[in-house]
Amino acid sequence: xxxxxxxxxxxxxxxxxxxxxxxxxxxxxxxxxxxxxxxxxxxxxxxxxxxxxxxxxxxxxxxxxxxxxxxxxxxxxxxxxxxxxxxxxxxxxxxxxxxxxxxxxxxxxxxxxxxxxxxxxxxxxxxxxxxxxxxxxxxxxxxxxxxxxxxxxxxxxxxxxxxxxxxxxxxxxxxxxxxxxxxxxxxxxxxxxxxxxxxxxxxxxxxxxxxxxxxxxxxxxxxxxxxxxxxxxxxxxxxxxxxxxxxxxxxxxxxxxxxxxxxxxxxxxxxxxxxxxxxxxxxxxxxxxxxxxxx
Numbered sequence: 648x649x650x651x652x653x654x655x656x657x658x659x660x661x662x663x664x665x666x667x668x669x670x671x672x673x674x675x676x677x678x679x680x681x682x683x684x685x686x687x688x689x690x691x692x693x694x695x696x697x698x699x700x701x702x703x704x705x706x707x708x709x710x711x712x713x714x715x716x717x718x719x720x721x722x723x724x725x726x727x728x729x730x731x732x733x734x735x736x737x738x739x740x741x742x743x744x745x746x747x748x749x750x751x752x753x754x755x756x757x758x759x760x761x762x763x764x765x766x767x768x769x770x771x772x773x774x775x776x777x778x779x780x781x782x783x784x785x786x787x788x789x790x791x792x793x794x795x796x797x798x799x800x801x802x803x804x805x806x807x808x809x810x811x812x813x814x815x816x817x818x819x820x821x822x823x824x825x826x827x828x829x830x831x832x833x834x835x836x837x838x839x840x841x842x843x844x845x846x847x848x849x850x851x852x853x854x855x856x857x858x859x860x861x862x863x864x865x866x867x868x869x870x871x872x873x874x875x876x877x878x879x880x881x882x883x884x885x886x887x888x889x890x891x892x893x894x895x896x897x898x899x900x901x902x903x904x905x906x907x908x909x910x911x912x913x914x915x916x917x918x919x920x921x922x923x924x925x926x927x928x929x930x931x932x933x934x935x936x937x938x939x940x941x942x
Contacts, residue, residue: 649808651832652722652749652779654850655687655868658857659695661899661906662709664915669705671712673912678716680911684861687851687868689713692726693751694788695855695899700917707741714746724853728753728783732768739776749779751811751853756789762797773806781809781853785836788813795819799826811836811853817843824848838864838890842883845871855898856890859905860940889934895927904928905935910942 658681663673681689691713692698692706701709710725717723725742727750729735739750752772760768773780782801786792792814801807812820813836824833824847835844838856845851845868857864863886870879893901897920904923907914914922923931935941
């Protein structure tokens with residue numbers, strides 16, 4: 648296997664906003680709290696970080712802030728993916744300059760791509776950049792579901808070191824793993840299937856859940872890596888109500904609501920996202936309280 652960027656839990660960080668910019672102080676504090684809670688890596692400007700509403704300058708500020716605040720304690724992955732190959736390459740160059748350890752590249756959305764188009768898209772990114780690539784399949788967001796055959800071809804690119812799989816289709820995951828023959832690391836992109844995916848050989852999760860429950864998520868992935876399946880299964884089941892609450896409404900609306908309840912940030916989102924509904928907020932608060940996560 649190519650050297651994995653991390654094993655265990657990587658938090659797909661929310662981005663704290665002010666009314667008119669990035670809340671750098673709150674972001675630094677989130678990074679420190681996450682690392683002190685034991686997470687193994689951080690993702691800046693993934694979907695949960697709302698990068699589609701940022702200017703390139705804001706994107707660079709977030710990545711730079713997370714890299715600087717992490718201070719080498721854990722690797723930082725920068726979300727660079729998009730549906731404009733030239734722009735992805737531009738962001739990859741900047742991420743490398745800012746000190747990111749790797750880039751997370753989602754499959755192109757809206758204009759999407761054929762099998763051949765995906766090979767050309769990722770091939771161009773890999774050819775231009777020495778920054779390691781973690782591929783990201785999330786058909787619920789992109790409308791495009793990467794096939795095992797496509798991944799079987801893409802994982803031959805030496806720059807590709809991992810796959811974040813968020814379809815929650817374990818049959819597809821198993822076929823992908825079989826075709827990759829152990830060359831790359833697999834990470835769950837769906838918190839509800841961390842244990843099942845890791846039981847097939849996955850090395851961890853790139854998580855929304857760990858935004859609000861980092862210690863608990865790390866315990867789960869640590870148990871799986873230690874082959875303590877009984878403990879891991881118990882933790883997965885215990886966390887399921889909170890996971891469901893975090894996806895009652897569009898991510899990252901619930902995650903930001905939860906962090907605001909915990910006093911970690913001000914609940915600013917950018918349109919078209921809005922603060923979580925009152926009904927959803929009540930469900931989320933109940934599940935956070937049940938796990939002892941509210942002050």
